[in-house]
Amino acid sequence: MPRSSPTIRSRLFTLVLALVVPMIAVSAGGAVLLWKLDAAATERDALHQARALSAAVARELGLAQAMLWTLASSPHLESGDLRAFHAQLQQVPRPEDARIVLSDRSGQMLVNSHVPFGTPLPRRGDLGISERVFATGRAQVSDLFRAAILDQPIIAIDVPVMRGGRVLYALDMALPATLLDRVLAQQKLPGEGAIATLVDGQRAIVARTVAIAEYLGRRLTPEMQRSIATGEAGTIRSVNLNGERVVGAFTRVPGCAWVVLLGTTEALTRVALWHSLAIVSALGGGLLLLGLLAAWYQSRRIAGAIDRLATAPVAPRGSGLREVDAAARGLAEARAVRDRAEARRAEREAQLRTVLENMPLGVLLVDAPSGRIMMRNRRAGEVLRVTPGPSAGGEACCGWEGYDPEGHRLRAEDYPLARALAGEAAPSLEIRFRRRDGSLAWYRSTAAPIRDPANGVVTGAVVALADIDAERRAVAALAESEARYRALAGSLEVRVREETEARQAAQARLAHAQHMEALGKLAGGVAHDFNNLLQAVQGSAALIRARPTEIERVRRFAGMIIAASERGSAITHRLLAFSRQEQLRAEAVDVPALLAGLREILAHTLGAGIAVRVETDSGLPPLLADKAQLETALVNLAANARDAMAGKGTLTLAAAAVTVAPDDAVAHPVALQAGAYVRLSVADTGEGMDAATLARASEPFFTTKPLGKGTGLGLAMVRGFAEQSGGGLQIDSTPGRGTVVWLWFPAGMEPAPAEAPAGLAPRRATPAPQGTARLLLVDDEAGVREVLAEQMREAGHAVLDAAEGATALALLEAGEAVDLLITDLSMPGMDGAELIRQARRRRPGLPAILLTGFATEGAGPVAQGGGDGDVVQLRKPIQAEILAGRVAALLDREPALR
Known part of the structure; x- marks a missing residue:
């Protein structure tokens, strides 16, 4: 191989590297840019969709408010006819499971459409919204709460019921939270994994498109709450209740404090990023080579698709471009959401129209x-x-x-x-x-x-x-009827008043005539008896004064004076009993024991020719009466029976328990009240009385006895005593067959305790004075004051005397030592009762004795005693021994004062 081969290869490698590295960099940058653009578009779509969800929720709440405003103007609420208003609610179409409630200012439910009218209702569980309605007079939307009757999570929409410029009631529609779940579920959410959530003012979850049963009522995380704390709408990046990072948007629901959130977890967003990077890395080179060739062709396709998308009424068929197809789907979904919202709005409007057209x-x-x-x-x-x-x-x-x-x-x-x-x-x-x-x-x-x-x-x-025309006519007719009734009633009232005044005047004249007749009889009888007594007293006193040195003669005439005074005292006591002024002390009296004791006494006092018998029922209850007065009354009746039998015959004392029924009370001869009584009877075998004598037997001063042998007050006194005790008296007599006197007295609740037979036992011995005391004696009668003072000195006491209350108070204020106060009741200026009150203010706990010749209500407050001392009321004339004994008894109660 030539030497230039490595250089060529390296240049080729460098050239390839120079082409590949920028391609890779551009692809990676493009992928990141694409993800960012997609995330921004997702946030914008979420914000728009959140606003659409918020509008749907507000529309649902607004329809409920419109229905409530209409019901708030019901005439049944104006008139206060809540039963008719409850019936009207049953005719109103409303969402499934929704209930309408009327409540007052305290939150007490008055009407509930879900329960029959009249059923006891609890107070509302959402008092906060009710209080805001009464405070502001505006419609309110509540937070999520649990209903008291339905026992399920609900939300409430309240409107005020205004009358006369003030809030009279709160009208509330409670909607189940599931209704708002359906509202959210009807909206199409952007992308996969998007979740819509509706929260209330407390940031508690009200509705959710996914797993609402798990999240209902839970509050957002603090970080999420801070993300939506400000602004009406915006995007969010926060942490959800599962601890996951989410991105999305929020917006507030108009008219309330609720918020709609729409978001997706960042994990799903990262998956989209890595997917984009993989695709770009694999296809970046090819796209780079083909980009220039496809640009012109794609631009024409995109422009044509956009033109068709803008003009098509429905989503066009796939264009082959993802973004364009996504936009087309979004527009189609938005149109569907709008159509569903319009259909629901039309349905609600139809329901509201039905309600309005059927309202009265x-x-x-x-x-x-x-x-x-x-x-x-x-x-x-x-x-x-x-x-x-x-x-x-x-x-x-x-x-x-x-x-x-x-x-x-x-x-x-x-x-x-x-x-x-x-x-x-x-x-x-x-x-x-x-x-x-x-x-x-x-x-x-x-x-x-x-x-x-x-x-x-x-x-x-x-x-x-x-x-309200019929109501106004009814009110006018009622006013006219009331006017006619008042006019008629006025004339009748005048006639009734005139007739009543005439009758009262006639009754007053009759009562005055009867009073004058009784007063004449009473005055004549009393004058006759007291003239005899005064004759005996004056004659005896004159004989004593003529020969004061003859001791036996003085003693004999003094005894006559004492006997006359005792007889006069007895007459006054009988007169007081007859006039019902005698103060009686009722107690439970054992009747068999009482009659047995009287039998022993009467057998020796009535004479040997009188046989005394006692007849009583078994299990006889006690009677309620003053025992001493009862004994006196029976003895007087026995004495009358002895005189009627001329010393020979049989006297029968009997007792029986009787019951007067309510139907028999009016027709009873004694005019008794209905109840249980003990009936006593005193029967003799004497000569009896004819009808004329029987009719007047109990009249005051009427007597058949020879002159000087009777006062005519015996039976009158017994009748007065019986009636004053709550019973009565009846006499039955036939000439030649004797007389029976019946006495009725109220029966006690339980049998009286057994006690020894008690007859007319003599008084207990008066306790002897236990030392010398300093007494203050007040009486306006000089003779009475002098005699009482001398008697108390004879009893061993030192006596200060005064003729009037003011002088007595001056002695107390001067610091005079006083152990006990004795005062007359009837005195000029200041009476005895007031004197005792004033004296006890100056000397707290000072014992006092109030002397009176008649019973009067003025002595009542001081006669009851109390405080640190005690007060006793005694009747004149009083024996020196009895007065001295009461003084000694009071001083024994107050050793510290002595």
Whole structure:
């Protein structure tokens, strides 16, 4: 071989190397450039597709909002008839599994289309959106949450129900998240491996084209959240929930805080890069050699394909160029997406039109810039006196041809439509329109603004016209009826008042006459008895004063004075019992034990000719009465029976349990209340009474006894005591066959505890004073004050006396040592009850005794005691021993004061 061969070979190698290396470099650079261009195109396509997805989601939400705005103007909500509104919801077509809820400000559900009306409903689980609706008065879209009733993930769309310029309710449509999955699935995604995701304001996944069951409710990674934090749209390069790097685009859904993301993992992008490099490396040389020849031919093919692509209504057949074919497929898919969206929009509009045409009120959609009617239902056309049937759009809405201006002087800008078009909350207005037949009818006009979800600009208004003519006529008729009723009631009231006043005047005159008659009888009887007593007291006192040195004579007449005073005290006690002013202390009384004790006493006191018998039922309940008064009443009845039998006969004391039924209470001879009673009876075998005597037997001061032998107060006192105790008295008598006196007393709940027979036992011995005390005695009667002071000094006490309350208080304020206060109740200026209260303010816990000659309510507050000391009420006249004993008892309770 020649020497030049290596040189030639090396030159040939160098020439080949010079050709191959640039070819390889150009091929690699071309592959990288192609990948970058493809990635940029993918990002642009993803951004455009993300915007299309966002528009589809916003359109779905907007249709739901339009339906809710229409329902918000329902007349049933205006009148508060929620049951009728629930029935209306059942007629409204809505997406599958969607439910409509009406709730108040607290989030409490009032109506739910998925459950029967009246079913107890919980509070809403998405209180945040409800609070925003009441705060802003604008439509809101919630984040993903779990429904309380359906127990599934849903989203809610809320609109306010406006009345009188304020939000009355929140009307909400809850849509299952699967509905938005279908919206995303209907869109064609660019390239293989692309995934579309819809997230809410909390960046939780609401819908996803792939594996939504696994990702529903999960929140995006922090890096992904930062990637979409700013801007309305853009590209992203971040990390997904699986830790993979993704590239793609995002855009926000108009009118809410939701975001649509569309992306592909970088791994799939790298596969495309390496594939391009392999192809370019293998075919780079051939393409380089053929490029110049094919350039002219390919340019003509590309230009022709582009021309056909721009003019073809559908995707052309394959041109042989990948880019051109891909663009053709993209345009065809975009047209298909547009056609599907148009079909769904038409379907939603048809549903909305069905709702509007079947609503019982007129509905109009008015354009904001032009003020023309863009859509209306048949009812609105009838009200506005235009051609019947639905509107095709474009009708004028400024004439209000049927409006009756009589009585209305509002400015044009004050009407609901004008205020809604201005973006204000429009209160409802009641106006009149003239119907086709010429009659005037009342309608309630309500309007609400419609805003662009993207920027909040008012684009129109929805107007509702509700026929309230029948309601207004009913209100007017009711007002007229009420006026006639008030006039009639006024005349009847005047007549009833006049008749009532006349009857009351007649009753007052009758009561006054009866009162004067009783007062005359009472005064005559009391005067007769007290004149006898005063005669005995005055005569005895005069004899004592005439011969004070004759001890036995003085003692005898002093005893007569004491006996007369005791008889006078007994008369006053009987008078108080008769007038029902005696203070009784009811207690459970064991009736068999009481009657047994009385039998032993009466057997010795009535005389040997009187046989006393006791008859009681077994298991007899106790009766409720003042035991001491009951004993006195029975003894008085026994004494009357003895006198009626002239000292010979049989006296029977009996007791039985009786029950007065409600039906028998009115007809009962004693007029008892319904309930359980114990009936006592005192029966004798005496001469009996005729009808005239029996009719007056219990009258005050009526007696058949000889003059001076009776006061006529015995039976009257017993009747008063029985009625005051809650029972009554009845007398039955026949001449020659004796007399029976029945007493009814309320029965206790349980049998009284057994106790020893207790008759009229003497009082217990009064405890003797336990030392000298310093007493303050107050009484306006000088004689009474002097006698009481001397009696207390005889009992061993030191006594300060005062004639009035002011003097007594001055002594206390001066620092006088006082252990106990004794005061009369009835005194001029300051009575005894007030004196005790004032004294105890100055000397807390000071014991006191209140003396009174009659029962009065004024003594009640201090007679109950309390505080650091105690208060006792005693009745005049009182024996010195009893008063001294009460003083000693009170001082024993207060050793510290002594």
